[in-house]
Amino acid sequence: MEHIRxxxxxxxxxxxxxxxxxxxxxxxxxxxxxxxxxxxxxxFHHKDFDIIIxxxxxxxxxEGISFAEFVDVQPNGLKPFIFLTSATSRDIFxxxxxxxxxxxxxxxxxxxxxxxxxxxxxxxxxxxxxxxxAEEENTVISQEHLFIKKGKSLKKVRTDExxxxxxxxxxxxxxxxKEKFVILISLVKILELLDSSKFYRTHRNFIINILxxxxxxxxxxxxxxxxxxxxxxxxxxxxxxISKFRTLx
Amino acid sequence: MYCKSKINFxxxxxFLTSLTFSQNVSVYDKLINSIEEKTATLKKDxxxxxxxxxxxxxxxxxxxxxxxxxxxxxxxxxxxxxxIFFFRGFSFxxxxxxxxxxxxxxxxxxxxxxxxNTLSKLGSIxxxxxxxxxxxxxxxxxxxxxxxxNVLVRMDRVKHNIGLCYLHLQKFPNAEKYLKESRTLHEKGxxxxxxxxxxxxxxxxxxxxxxDDQAIPLFQKAYDLAKTTNDFDAKAKTTKNMxxxxxxxxxxxKALQYRKEYEQWKDSVNDQNKIYAVAQxxxxxxxxxxxxxxxxxxxxNKVKDAQGKMYLYSxxxxxxxxxxxxxxxxxxxxxxxxxxxQKEDLDELNATKDKLFSIVSHDLRSSVHAIKTSNKxxxxxxxxxxxxxxxxxxxxxxxxxxxxxxxxxxLLNWALLQTKQTHFEITTLRLHTIVEHVAYNxxxxxxxxxxxxxxxxxxxxxxxxxxxxxxxxxxxxxxNAIKFSNEGDAITIYTKNNDTEFCQxxxxxxxxxxxxxxxxxLLEDTSLLAKKQHENSIGTGLGMQxxxxxxxxxxxxxxxxxxxxxxxxxxxxxxxKPT
Numbered sequence: 146m147e148h149i150r151x152x153x154x155x156x157x158x159x160x161x162x163x164x165x166x167x168x169x170x171x172x173x174x175x176x177x178x179x180x181x182x183x184x185x186x187x188x189f190h191h192k193d194f195d196i197i198i199x200x201x202x203x204x205x206x207x208e209g210i211s212f213a214e215f216v217d218v219q220p221n222g223l224k225p226f227i228f229l230t231s232a233t234s235r236d237i238f239x240x241x242x243x244x245x246x247x248x249x250x251x252x253x254x255x256x257x258x259x260x261x262x263x264x265x266x267x268x269x270x271x272x273x274x275x276x277x278x279a280e281e282e283n284t285v286i287s288q289e290h291l292f293i294k295k296g297k298s299l300k301k302v303r304t305d306e307x308x309x310x311x312x313x314x315x316x317x318x319x320x321x322x323k324e325k326f327v328i329l330i331s332l333v334k335i336l337e338l339l340d341s342s343k344f345y346r347t348h349r350n351f352i353i354n355i356l357x358x359x360x361x362x363x364x365x366x367x368x369x370x371x372x373x374x375x376x377x378x379x380x381x382x383x384x385x386x387i388s389k390f391r392t393l394x
Numbered sequence: 395m396y397c398k399s400k401i402n403f404x405x406x407x408x409f410l411t412s413l414t415f416s417q418n419v420s421v422y423d424k425l426i427n428s429i430e431e432k433t434a435t436l437k438k439d440x441x442x443x444x445x446x447x448x449x450x451x452x453x454x455x456x457x458x459x460x461x462x463x464x465x466x467x468x469x470x471x472x473x474x475x476x477x478i479f480f481f482r483g484f485s486f487x488x489x490x491x492x493x494x495x496x497x498x499x500x501x502x503x504x505x506x507x508x509x510x511n512t513l514s515k516l517g518s519i520x521x522x523x524x525x526x527x528x529x530x531x532x533x534x535x536x537x538x539x540x541x542x543x544n545v546l547v548r549m550d551r552v553k554h555n556i557g558l559c560y561l562h563l564q565k566f567p568n569a570e571k572y573l574k575e576s577r578t579l580h581e582k583g584x585x586x587x588x589x590x591x592x593x594x595x596x597x598x599x600x601x602x603x604x605x606d607d608q609a610i611p612l613f614q615k616a617y618d619l620a621k622t623t624n625d626f627d628a629k630a631k632t633t634k635n636m637x638x639x640x641x642x643x644x645x646x647x648k649a650l651q652y653r654k655e656y657e658q659w660k661d662s663v664n665d666q667n668k669i670y671a672v673a674q675x676x677x678x679x680x681x682x683x684x685x686x687x688x689x690x691x692x693x694x695n696k697v698k699d700a701q702g703k704m705y706l707y708s709x710x711x712x713x714x715x716x717x718x719x720x721x722x723x724x725x726x727x728x729x730x731x732x733x734x735x736q737k738e739d740l741d742e743l744n745a746t747k748d749k750l751f752s753i754v755s756h757d758l759r760s761s762v763h764a765i766k767t768s769n770k771x772x773x774x775x776x777x778x779x780x781x782x783x784x785x786x787x788x789x790x791x792x793x794x795x796x797x798x799x800x801x802x803x804x805l806l807n808w809a810l811l812q813t814k815q816t817h818f819e820i821t822t823l824r825l826h827t828i829v830e831h832v833a834y835n836x837x838x839x840x841x842x843x844x845x846x847x848x849x850x851x852x853x854x855x856x857x858x859x860x861x862x863x864x865x866x867x868x869x870x871x872x873x874n875a876i877k878f879s880n881e882g883d884a885i886t887i888y889t890k891n892n893d894t895e896f897c898q899x900x901x902x903x904x905x906x907x908x909x910x911x912x913x914x915x916l917l918e919d920t921s922l923l924a925k926k927q928h929e930n931s932i933g934t935g936l937g938m939q940x941x942x943x944x945x946x947x948x949x950x951x952x953x954x955x956x957x958x959x960x961x962x963x964x965x966x967x968x969x970x971k972p973t
Contacts (some may be wrong), residue, residue, distance in 0.1 A: 234815060235815055255835050257834045
C-alpha cells in the first residue's frame with residue numbers, strides 16, 4: 146500500500162504547514178507546496194501526485210481559479226483538485242464553479258472535513274460516488290490504482306501489484322506479493338472496474354492477475370501464482386484461461 | 395312735344411287683332427284652340443305636340459328650341475313647316491326679336507290656314523319698325539281677307555292700325571275713315587283703353603289738320619274717359635295732350651294745371667314702377683336678410699353644435715383626467731402606505747441592529763477583558779512557576795476565545811446572510827457526515843465537560859440543503875447544547891423519519907432547559923435578542939436568529955421543545971431527497 150500524494154497550492158505558510166501537518170497525520174504524502182501560479186504549474190509538470198488542494202486566493206488574487214483552469218485544459222494530465230477558501234462569496238464561488246472542482250473545503254475546516262473533501266474529490270473524479278462515504282464500500286478503482294479507505298485515511302494500491310483477489314461475501318481479499326488486505330466492494334463492481342485484459346475469473350470467488358500466473362495445473366484445478374499463491378481454477382473458467390496461453394502438449 | 399305724345403299712343407297698340415269683342419274668351423285663346431284642333435290631325439309627333447303645348451303656355455324659348463329641332467329633322471312637309479315658322483315667328487315676336495320674327499313669318503306659304511294672322515303679325519312688325527307703308531299693305535291684305543273669310547284677328551285693332559298708318563302717312567281722309575271705324579268697333583267691344591287711344595289718334599288727326607274744333611272735344615273725351623280708368627299711362631298721355639292743347643290755346647293756367655296733372659300721373663306711373671321696383675328691392679333685401687338670418691342661424695347652430703360637442707369632449711376629458719388623477723392619488727396613497735410601512739420596518743430593524751451592536755460589543759469587551767485579566771494572572775503564575783495553574787488558566791482562555799470566535803463567526807454569517815453575499819447551493823447531503831464533521835470540533839470540549847455525545851443519524855439519511863448553512867446551524871445548536879449542559883449530561887443527535895417529504899433532525903440535550911417565555915421569545919420571528927440568562931456564557935440570541943433564518947432559507951422549519959431542568963430538544967425539518 147502506498148500513501149496518497151497531495152500537491153498543495155497555498156501562499157500562506159502557516160496555513161500550508163497546518164494543512165500539511167493534518168494530512169501527514171492521516172497518512173497522506175505531501176508531494177509539494179506551491180505558493181503561486183508559476184510554481185504550481187512547475188510542480189504540476191514535474192511532481193508525482195494524486196490530488197491537488199488549491200487555495201483560491203493566492204497573494205490576494207483569485208489565482209487559484211486560474212490554476213484550476215489551467216489544470217482543466219491538460220489533455221492527459223487531468224487530476225482531481227479541491228478548492229480551499231475562506232470566502233464563501235457568491236461571485237468567487239460562481240467563478241470557481243466554472244472550473245468544475247471536485248470538492249470544496251471551506252476554512253476553518255477540521256480533519257474530518259479535509260479527508261471527506263479528498264474522498265469526495267476522488268469519488269467524483271473516478272465517477273464512483275458514495276464509494277467511501279457510504280458504509281457498504283470503501284474502495285475506488287481506477288486503471289492504475291485502488292484507492293482504499295482505511296480508518297480516517299486513504300491508501301492506494303497499484304493494480305499491477307495485485308496477484309489475485311479472493312471474494313468472501315461483501316469483502317474482497319486483495320493479495321499482493323508483499324501484503325494482503327481486505328476491501329469492501331461488490332464482486333460485480335470490481336469486475337466491472339478492473340482492467341478486463343489483465344484480470345480474469347478462475348472461480349466463483351477468485352479473480353487473478355493474468356500477468357502473475359506462473360503455472361496452471363489443470364488436473365488439480367489450480368493456478369500457481371507469483372509469491373507462491375494458489376488460486377482455484379473451476380471448470381467453468383478453465384478453458385477460457387487456458388486459451389489465453391499457448392500450451393505445450 | 396306734341397308729336398311725341400302722339401307717338402306714345404302707338405305703343406299702346408295691341409298686336410293681336412280680333413274679330414269680335416263681345417266674347418269673353420280672348421281671340422288669342424281661340425286662336426290657340428284652333429291651332430291645336432288643326433294640328434291635331436296634322437301630326438302626332440311628340441315634339442310637335444310639345445311645341446304647341448309650350449306655345450299655349452307662352453314659353454317662348456322652349457317653343458323655339460323644339461321647333462328648331464323639328465325643322466332640323468323634317469323639312470319636307472310644307473304645311474307642317476308653315477306651322478313651325480308661324481310658331482317661331484310668334485315666339486320671336488314675343489321675344490321682341492323682330493327681324494328673326496319677320497324672316498320666319500315670310501317663309502310661310504300663302505296657303506297657310508292662319509295667313510291673316512301671319513299678315514297681321516308682319517304688319518305689327520312693320521309698325522314696330524315705323525315702316526308705315528309696309529304695315530299698311532299687310533293690314534289692308536288682312537282686311538281684304540277678312541271680307542271673304544272668317545279670320546281670327548281683332549279687326550278693330552287692324553282698322554285702328556290702318557288708321558294709324560294713314561295718319562302717319564298724312565293721308566288724313568283715309569285715316570279718319572279707319573279710325574272712326576275702329577272707334578265704333580272699340581265702342582262695341584267696350585275696349586276703353588283702345589277707345590281712349592282711338593280718340594287720341596282721331597284728335598291728333600284733326601289737330602294735325604288744324605281742325606281744332608273737332609280735335610279738342612276728342613282730346614277732352616279721351617281725357618275724361620281716361621279719368622274713369624286706372625291706367626296711369628293713358629291718364630298721363632291724355633292729360634299731356636290736354637296740356638299741349640291748352641298751351642296752344644294760350645290758356646297757360648289750364649295748361650299748367652294739365653301739365654301738373656300729367657306730372658302727377660307720370661309720377662304715378664313712375665311711382666308705380668318705383669314702388670314695384672322698391673317692393674321688389676325690399677323683397678329682395680328681405681329675402682337676402684332672411685337668407686342671411688338663416689345663414690347666421692345655421693352658423694349659430696353650427697357654433698352651438700360645436701360648443702355642445704366641445705362641452706361633451708371637455709366633460710369626457712375632465713372625467714378621464716379626474717379618473718386618472720384619482721387613480722394616481724390612490725396609487726400614491728398606497729405607495730405612501732408602503733413607504734410608511736417600510737420606514738417602520740426599517741426603524742425597527744435599525745433599532746434591532748443598534749441593540750445587537752451594543753450587546754455584541756459589550757460581550758466582546760467582556761471576553762477580551764476576561765482574557766486580559768487572565769493573561770495578567772498567567773504572567774504572574776509563570777513568574778512564580780505554578781505550572782498547573784497556568785494550564786487551567788490557558789484552558790479558560792481558550793474557552794473564552796472560542797466563545798468570542800463563535801460570536802464573531804455568527805456575526806459574519808449573519809451579515810453575509812442579510813446582504814445575500816454568501817454562496818448558497820442546495821445539494822443532496824448525507825446528514826450523518828455533516829453531523830460528524832460539525833461534532834468533530836466539539837469532541838475536546840465535550841470530553842472536557844464530561845458530556846456524552848452520540849450521533850445516531852443513519853448513513854442512509856439524505857436531505858436537500860446547503861451544506862455550509864446547515865453546518866452553521868448545527869454548530870450553533872451543538873454550541874448551545876454544550877453551553878446549557880452540565881457535567882454528566884448527554885447530547886444526542888438523531889433523526890425521526892415519519893414524513894415522506896421532510897426529515898426531522900433532532901438535537902437533544904439533558905441540560906438546564908428553558909422557560910416557556912424564553913422558548914416563545916426565541917421562536918418569535920422578529921425576536922429581539924434574548925437576555926442573558928447564563929452568567930458565564932456569552933449569548934445574544936443571535937445564534938438562534940441565524941439558525942432560524944438559515945433553516946428557513948433551506949426550506950425547512952425550526953421548532954423547540956424544552957422543559958426547565960430537563961433539557962431541550964431542537965427539531966429541524968429539512969426537505970428529503972426525492973426518491
